[in-house]
Amino acid sequence: xxxxxxxxxxxxxxxxxxxxxxxxxxxxxxxxxxxxxxxxxxxxxxxxxxxxxxxxxxxxxxxxxxxxxxxxxxxxxxxxxxxxxxxxxxxxxxxxxxxxxxxxxxxxxxxxxxxxxxxxxxxxxxxxxxxxxxxxxxxxxxxxxxxxxxxxxxxxxxxxxxxxxxxxxxxxxxxxxxxxxxxxxxxxxxxxxxxxxxxxxxxxxxxxxxxxxxxxxxxxxxxxxxxxxxxxxxxxxxxxxxxxxxxxxxxxxxxxxxxxxxxxxxxxxxxxxxxxxxxxxxxxxxxxxxxxxxxxxxxxxxxxxxxxxxxxxxxxxxxxxxxxxxxxxxxxxxxxxxxxxxxxxxxxxxxxxxxxxxxxxxxxxxxxxxxxxxxxxxxxxxxxxxxxxxxxxxxxxxxxxxxxxxxxxxxxxxxxxxxxxxxxxxxxxxxxxxxxxxxxxxxxxxxxxxxxxxxxxxxxxxxxxxxxxxxxxxxxxxxxxxxxxxxxxxxxxxxxxxxxxxxxxxxxxxxxxxxxxxxxxxxxxxxxxxxxxxxxxxxxxxxxxxxxxxxxxxxxxxxxxxxxxxxxxxxxxxxxxxxxxxxxxxxxxxxxxxxxxxxxxxxxxxxxxxxxxxxxxxxxxxxxxxxxxxxxxxxxxxxxxx
Numbered sequence: 001x002x003x004x005x006x007x008x009x010x011x012x013x014x015x016x017x018x019x020x021x022x023x024x025x026x027x028x029x030x031x032x033x034x035x036x037x038x039x040x041x042x043x044x045x046x047x048x049x050x051x052x053x054x055x056x057x058x059x060x061x062x063x064x065x066x067x068x069x070x071x072x073x074x075x076x077x078x079x080x081x082x083x084x085x086x087x088x089x090x091x092x093x094x095x096x097x098x099x100x101x102x103x104x105x106x107x108x109x110x111x112x113x114x115x116x117x118x119x120x121x122x123x124x125x126x127x128x129x130x131x132x133x134x135x136x137x138x139x140x141x142x143x144x145x146x147x148x149x150x151x152x153x154x155x156x157x158x159x160x161x162x163x164x165x166x167x168x169x170x171x172x173x174x175x176x177x178x179x180x181x182x183x184x185x186x187x188x189x190x191x192x193x194x195x196x197x198x199x200x201x202x203x204x205x206x207x208x209x210x211x212x213x214x215x216x217x218x219x220x221x222x223x224x225x226x227x228x229x230x231x232x233x234x235x236x237x238x239x240x241x242x243x244x245x246x247x248x249x250x251x252x253x254x255x256x257x258x259x260x261x262x263x264x265x266x267x268x269x270x271x272x273x274x275x276x277x278x279x280x281x282x283x284x285x286x287x288x289x290x291x292x293x294x295x296x297x298x299x300x301x302x303x304x305x306x307x308x309x310x311x312x313x314x315x316x317x318x319x320x321x322x323x324x325x326x327x328x329x330x331x332x333x334x335x336x337x338x339x340x341x342x343x344x345x346x347x348x349x350x351x352x353x354x355x356x357x358x359x360x361x362x363x364x365x366x367x368x369x370x371x372x373x374x375x376x377x378x379x380x381x382x383x384x385x386x387x388x389x390x391x392x393x394x395x396x397x398x399x400x401x402x403x404x405x406x407x408x409x410x411x412x413x414x415x416x417x418x419x420x421x422x423x424x425x426x427x428x429x430x431x432x433x434x435x436x437x438x439x440x441x442x443x444x445x446x447x448x449x450x451x452x453x454x455x456x457x458x459x460x461x462x463x464x465x466x467x468x469x470x471x472x473x474x475x476x477x478x479x480x481x482x483x484x485x486x487x488x489x490x491x492x493x494x495x496x497x498x499x500x501x502x503x504x505x506x507x508x509x510x511x512x513x514x515x516x517x518x519x520x521x522x523x524x525x526x527x528x529x530x531x532x533x534x535x536x537x538x539x540x541x542x543x544x545x546x547x548x549x550x551x552x553x554x555x556x557x558x559x560x561x562x563x564x565x566x567x568x569x570x571x572x573x574x575x576x577x578x579x580x581x582x583x584x585x586x587x588x589x590x591x592x593x594x595x596x597x598x599x600x601x602x603x604x605x606x607x608x609x610x611x612x613x614x615x616x617x618x619x620x621x622x623x624x625x626x627x628x629x630x631x632x633x634x635x636x637x638x639x640x641x642x
Contacts, residue, residue, distance in 0.1 A: 331356045342401050377400040412442065
């Protein structure tokens with residue numbers, strides 16, 4: 001599903017759901033958790049149907065009858081089994097007059113309202129998952145039945161069956177951000193966008209062991225790590241143990257729901273014991289293979305004595321006020337924690353405020369000690385608008401205690417502030433291919449040329465498959481245009497893809513095809529019946545969309561290969577640089593990528609600045625004279641009509 005379609009889906013769902021809230025007497029806080037839990041249940045049902053179909057496809061039959069699926073079949077696939085009364089289709093198809101149906105809950109009590117039926121469904125789901133017990137809301141009787149029925153119908157959207165967990169996570173995030181900043185953000189705690197989490201995972205490349213997120217929010221780090229491990233052909237539940245701490249109980253509930261719906265097991269604690277400034281609840285100092293986090297930035301008023309007593313400070317306390325005993329900025333508390341949790345070969349990746357890369361005073365002294373360990377691995381600058389609720393820039397930090405010896409005195413800096421895709425006016429992201437390109441730079445830095453070359457093969461394969469798909473979308477479009485235009489249209493179609501084809505030439509050809517398709521649409525509008533014009537335009541737009549998508553992928557391929565060819569790392573001005581520790585010392589231990597990679601040269605457009613400024617000045621003078629003449633003419637005409 002494209003970004004445009006996802007945005008429309010999430011906006012439509014939110015608009016419909018929020019309209020219900022606005023027409024009720026509920027506050028956002030009353031409405032939020034029940035709504036999100038129904039959204040969770042809707043996705044759980046979609047996943048249930050997919051897994052059920054997979055099980056039934058290989059299910060043995062007896063006497064011509066396929067054996068029914070069982071709970072243990074779902075557990076074998078790390079999926080959540082839903083009893084009939086907890087399935088979304090059961091709930092959405094219930095008739096009015098619940099009291100007359102004679103429904104009973106698992107304890108045998110009469111169910112007299114839709115709210116009671118949904119409460120029972122949540123209990124049934126909790127009974128299927130130990131980590132969900134006590135997590136799902138069961139206060140649906142606080143909401144009117146007619147509102148619940150409408151909300152069920154809103155989430156009974158067929159498009160939700162067609163999206164994966166990543167998109168559902170994005171819809172979750174969208175709903176959270178729309179409900180209120182108090183829900184999506186708590187003193188700087190906000191939900192991490194998927195592309196940032198994927199970048200962290202891509203650099204860490206988790207395989208097996210213990211993973212901790214001491215500020216786990218809704219669990220995005222765990223979900224993406226699980227996907228990465230599973231995509232490598234392994235089982236995340238057998239390879240990785242996930243631990244989380246989350247001070248806000250509400251967020252911890254979301255995290256446990258998120259884990260369950262993705263078939264992952266994890267241990268998450270919330271409340272006062274989960275405050276990472278004062279507690280290492282799981283006793284994981286020095287024991288983690290991976291640490292990932294997006295902690296709250298720039299937290300102040302942390303009690304310095306309590307933080308010191310809690311330990312995990314290999315480089316000492318950050319600066320604090322001697323009188324109040326409060327730490328003014330806790331960024332370097334987090335940074336120290338992430339380092340201290342790692343075992344002898346552990347890796348950490350986390351999001352941090354950009355200011356932390358070169359902050360002064362005690363922060364600088366901690367950073368100096370950190371750099372001297374040789375365990376700082378990669379630093380990436382991220383531009384504005386990567387978060388739903390905040391526009392601030394940030395940095396991605398990576399530690400590796402198991403770095404290769406030849407890299408121990410080196411750090412890779414990447415300045416990606418100018419490398420992104422615009423989603424809309426307030427949101428940027430990295431696409432899948434952009435994530436792969438940034439990961440490829442890290443691979444070359446680590447000497448993993450084989451992974452870089454495998455990516456080039458993936459590019460070629462993906463472009464070939466996309467070109468092949470043109471026949472389908474092209475056919476859909478050509479059937480709707482007139483016969484005379486059709487011949488010219490097919491004459492412009494790329495009819496083959498060869499392994500040695502020049503992708504630059506292919507991109508030019510596709511660009512021409514976009515223009516040609518638009519001309520075909522314009523021409524055909526006057527040749528076909530009016531009732532067919534809308535369908536023809538939509539088919540043309542779809543075809544142009546596929547063409548544009550191919551050109552975008554080719555553009556990313558060119559972006560990568562123009563810099564690194566077939567797999568030779570080189571520093572690229574304005575983008576990346578491998579820097580030695582002695583160079584970092586010369587920069588006063590700054591870890592800001594821009595301080596090392598420099599600024600890319602602006603391409604010369606061949607225009608002489610002085611000449612062009614004189615031309616602009618002459619044009620401005622001419623316009624001023626013309627304006628005076630027009631004003632004089634207006635005044636003359638006005639006097640004539642008075």
